[in-house]
Amino acid sequence: MSMQEKPQASRRKFLKGATAAATGAAALGFPMIGRTQSPIVIKMQGAWGAKDIFNEMAQEYVTRVNEMAGGRLRIDYLNTGSVVKTFQEMDAVSQGVLDAAHNVPVYWYGKSKAASLFGSGPINGMDAHQTLAWIYRGGGLALYHELLGNLGLNVVGFFAMPMPTQPLGWFRKPIANAAGLKGLKYRTVGLAADLFQEMGTKVTQLPGGEIMPALQRGVIDAFEFNNPTSDSRFGAQDVLKNYMMGSFHQAMEFFEIIFNKKRWDALPKDLQAILRYSAEAASSANYWTGIDNYSRDLQELITKHKVKVIRTPKSIMAEQLKAWDVLTARLSKADPFFAKVVQSQRDFAKRSAYYVMFNEADYRLGYEHIFKTKIPA
Numbered sequence: 032m033s034m035q036e037k038p039q040a041s042r043r044k045f046l047k048g049a050t051a052a053a054t055g056a057a058a059l060g061f062p063m064i065g066r067t068q069s070p071i072v073i074k075m076q077g078a079w080g081a082k083d084i085f086n087e088m089a090q091e092y093v094t095r096v097n098e099m100a101g102g103r104l105r106i107d108y109l110n111t112g113s114v115v116k117t118f119q120e121m122d123a124v125s126q127g128v129l130d131a132a133h134n135v136p137v138y139w140y141g142k143s144k145a146a147s148l149f150g151s152g153p154i155n156g157m158d159a160h161q162t163l164a165w166i167y168r169g170g171g172l173a174l175y176h177e178l179l180g181n182l183g184l185n186v187v188g189f190f191a192m193p194m195p196t197q198p199l200g201w202f203r204k205p206i207a208n209a210a211g212l213k214g215l216k217y218r219t220v221g222l223a224a225d226l227f228q229e230m231g232t233k234v235t236q237l238p239g240g241e242i243m244p245a246l247q248r249g250v251i252d253a254f255e256f257n258n259p260t261s262d263s264r265f266g267a268q269d270v271l272k273n274y275m276m277g278s279f280h281q282a283m284e285f286f287e288i289i290f291n292k293k294r295w296d297a298l299p300k301d302l303q304a305i306l307r308y309s310a311e312a313a314s315s316a317n318y319w320t321g322i323d324n325y326s327r328d329l330q331e332l333i334t335k336h337k338v339k340v341i342r343t344p345k346s347i348m349a350e351q352l353k354a355w356d357v358l359t360a361r362l363s364k365a366d367p368f369f370a371k372v373v374q375s376q377r378d379f380a381k382r383s384a385y386y387v388m389f390n391e392a393d394y395r396l397g398y399e400h401i402f403k404t405k406i407p408a
Contacts, residue, residue, distance in 0.1 A: 072105050073104065074129055076113055076123070077089045077108065080111060080240035080265075084258075084261055088286070088313070099309065117239070120289075121134070126185070127291050127293065130291050136175075144222060144362055147221035147222040148222070149175050149287070150190060150286075152221065153223060157283060158384075161283075161387060162285070163285060165375070165379040165383070169379035170379075171375065174372050189307055194257070198274060198343075201267045202253045203252060214231065215233065216252040217253045218236070218255065219234060219254070229358050243266055258321065259329040260321075263332055269336075272338050273338070274332065274338050276340060286317070
């Protein structure tokens with residue numbers, strides 16, 4: 032055999048051996064690269080009525096997860112009531128009845144009033160964007176999971192969507208001052224309910240889907256839910272014609288995305304990362320969707336439905352702040368963990384909100400200059 036023939040013979044021998052090895056591996060059930068596997072399916076329920084835009088925002092999260100998971104994991108999203116009723120999602124996820132849920136902590140604040148501080152509470156010195164920064168950079172997420180542990184909830188959770196300030200809400204006639212809230216039968220939820228009760232309001236806590244029936248039956252006279260799009264899809268404009276914008280009762284809300292902890296711990300680390308970081312991606316997508324829809328639907332309420340949109344008087348907001356001072360002191364004294372969360376938020380807010388407000392351009396001045404129109408102060 033010549034020297035030139037030796038490499039060719041050696042190469043043929045190598046290829047023959049490699050083919051045999053691959054065949055043997057396949058026979059032994061070795062997982063080949065091209066082999067397909069059934070996806071891990073996560074059953075997630077939202078807390079939102081069928082028509083609510085919040086389902087679309089939840090779906091933005093689900094779509095991002097499913098596309099990035101490459102067929103290895105799939106979230107199947109269900110509207111509220113498909114498995115459990117609204118307000119029951121936390122228990123259902125903790126107990127494994129659901130794998131996951133898309134809701135807000137205020138919907139389970141009956142377990143601890145501190146829950147409402149994580150995205151559904153009254154003013155803490157920051158807007159929702161800065162409060163999310165506290166969650167992810169200021170220690171808020173660790174406190175949230177500490178609360179879940181304290182309550183024995185078998186859950187892992189994340190947050191998304193820095194919501195714009197929630198309006199004071201819908202009324203039969205405009206509320207001129209804080210005295211107009213006394214004795215009013217009003218729907219809200221969470222610590223906002225405690226705040227308005229402190230101001231003398233008669234509060235009923237209801238899921239979004241129960242608001243209009245309660246209004247029609249006279250159970251409530253007025254309500255707040257969240258935004259012009261959700262509110263108009265309820266049909267609020269068909270019953271009430273006074274919509275008051277601006278309030279401190281829920282000035283920093285965002286969504287809570289939760290998973291059963293046992294189910295979470297069983298997932299590979301890369302799929303956990305997809306679920307975690309998709310919440311951050313959806314946070315931006317949700318906000319963009321919200322601004323596009325909320326602004327359009329507010330103008331439609333004004334022009335098409337002849338709703339009287341009114342800026343909430345500063346005197347009402349000032350009374351909200353006083354009531355919140357009283358309530359915060361009382362709840363902090365009763366619950367050391369509540370006090371701990373409040374202090375953590377304030378420590379972060381003192382520098383973050385200062386920076387934002389000191390540096391921010393006067394957007395109102397700019398808007399009024401460009402469009403030659405005044406925005407009610």
